[in-house]
Amino acid sequence: MENKLFYQDPYITAFTAKVVIQGKEDNGNDYIVLDQTAFYPTGGGQPHDEGTIENIKVINVEEAEGEIRHYLESELDDIYSTVHGVINWDRRFDHMQQHAGQHILSAAFETLFKHKTVGFHLGNEILTIDLETENLTEIEAEKAEQMANKIILENRIIDVKWVSEEELSRYPLRKETKVKEDIRLVIIPDFDYNGCGGTHPKATGEVQAIKILEWEKQKKKTRVQFVCGNRVIKQLSQKNKVLIELTKLLNSPEKEMPKSVTRLLENGKNTEKELEQTLEKVLYFEARSLLDHSTEKRIVSEVFQNRTIQELQKLARIILTEDEKAIVLFVSQNENRLQLVGARGSADRVSMKRIIGDALTLIKGKGGGSDSFAQGGGEALLSADQMLEYLMEFIQKELLKNN
Template sequence: MENKNKLYYQDPYIQTFKAKVVKQEKDPTGNWYVVLNQTVFYPTGGGQPHDLGTIANKTVMNVEEIKGEIRHYLEGPIDDTGKEVRGTIDWDRRLDHMQQHAGQHLLSAAFDNLFGYKTIGFHLGAEMLTIDLETEHLSQQQIEDAEALANQVILENRPIETKWVTEEELSQFNLRKETKVKEDIRLVIIPDFDDNGCGGTHPRATGEVRAVKVLDWERQKKKIRVQFVCGNRVVTQLGKKQTVLLELTKILNAPEKEMEQAVLRLLETNKTLEKAFEQTQGKILHYEAKNLLGKRIQNERLLVCEVFQNRSIQELQNLARIITTEDEAAIVYFVSENDKRLQVVCARGQAGTESMKKVIASVLPLIDGKGGGNDLFAQGGGEAKISGEQMLQQLLEIKG
């Protein structure tokens, strides 16, 4: 019943093989591919990514099953298609996919057997896997119980069997979910634990999965997405996290067990410092406002004008608000030269009648600027096509 040309089903541990080229063509996008009379290369499908490797010393970029044929996309065409070619898969990648896929079966079956939570989605990524559980609620204890059960079955090193069956024969098995296909049905069976229709590659026994470790989970609409790793990825993740943790113990000068408290203390200290800085900054701005009011220009209008270097628009706005609150008759024109840009703030107190919105609109075209505001307060910015002093002079010449 199984397709004889799919060597990865006959033995997923085959790494090299010889085959004849049945076809070599370009697809509509211009990519070369070959079809062989038999192959070890697994095509993308069933949630499992394709194999990589070489065929006739050409790098295999992608493998897809299209219109009943397995297409091996290569970096370029094979020179001599008339002779037998040799293929080799990237074994580390294949073994990783086998471990991850079998581990997913174990974890999904554990959630199903313990709590009746069905897996309705599965993704095997480059670094981690996810399954989507058909439930809106999940607890830490349930995660730990499912993980422990999956790892217990791994420790027992139960065989992982594959069997090709007909639709009529399915009633003999306790399937975790209905099969999508109706013929050439392939079951992956872990005795007394899980029967599941699957077209992926798996190891011979659960022990080769090594371990399953849940990393995180989150609620997504009416399902729970669980993030986890299996096999060699568990060791890799531990190594990465341990490296980060050791660096943090040095930086924070705290042992691993006290890391959380050390970070919390640091965050609390940072909040305190930020609050103190804001208060100090506020006091400095008030002193600066009083100093600027002392330099105001008194004529038919009470003007407070200044050109600054590298001041944020937020600082200029705060400073202008303080001044117009202190003196309701004041008009404030602030310009800041920031690298190759000019920032402009115009404000007036409640006693004035001028429209700051109109003032800013009249000068922004000089710097190809954008901005806006209202009669009391307006701001904008643009390219430094003129100097800050020239901009200030333009503002002073405007009649309200």
């Protein structure tokens, strides 16, 4: 472990080292290995450190085949020289806060309610833990958060010990360790004892705060989203900006926001319902007009521009309700696509599914339906007028056969 400077001191921000390997992986990615490094590699739910080596950006750090590989944005000029590395401290300290906060919150849930943590993810914005419970109540979440923040406020020491497998029995571990040698324990005395390979601050006070955001059921577990440290301030700032904007838009104080939003949604639903009713009336008058101008065989045909297929279907159904002997053929051109609707009443036995299906082959289209009502769409390889002319010729032939 001597070459892992992040274990010797997680507060190291700069170091010097020698390049001992410059390699290439099977996927073509170049990397270097140093004789010692302060860059933490991805592992244990914690993302890798970022920073620079000789002012070249470190884009990834992974541990593979017993070595820590640093993936750089570009190659080093002299691979055998002594190099200078600099850690992105803001990212490192953020990960230290989040990881320690996770230990504290997980321990709080287990101490209070016996809810074990069986999963952990440290993301760029939030953290999640998966608790071994199907139901997490608001009271439980609130009490766990309160205990976690109490431990932070007490500024307890966060101790790190390297122990053997035989020595583990001395400690009341929160969960069994996965490794059997070089076991690293992260300890908050009289509160949490846990095997962990991540970086942590020296005291709980540096975590600053923990805030649970929300939780949801995941199969037989509960996934809890939360933030720690500076992320709490960031979340508060973001949410405060949103609230300020909403208070201006709704002309309502913060405490009255839920009522204002509820009222706005209800008004929106009422307006939407009124629009639907108005549209129904407009479609009814449009249907009557189309029927009045239909052919003697009661064929209602029309070309439209930029009408949705749902609207055409509704219009066709209204026409059939008004005249069950009618036959409907609609074509709408929507930019570079054609939409087709064909429908008939009970008077004739022509198959609209076959007619529309045949027409769709001309425009590389897809559709479906039944013998009495079919629809579909495809590329505008024909004009809308040409397509309607084709449909009219087809229906005329079908009507002659049936007569």
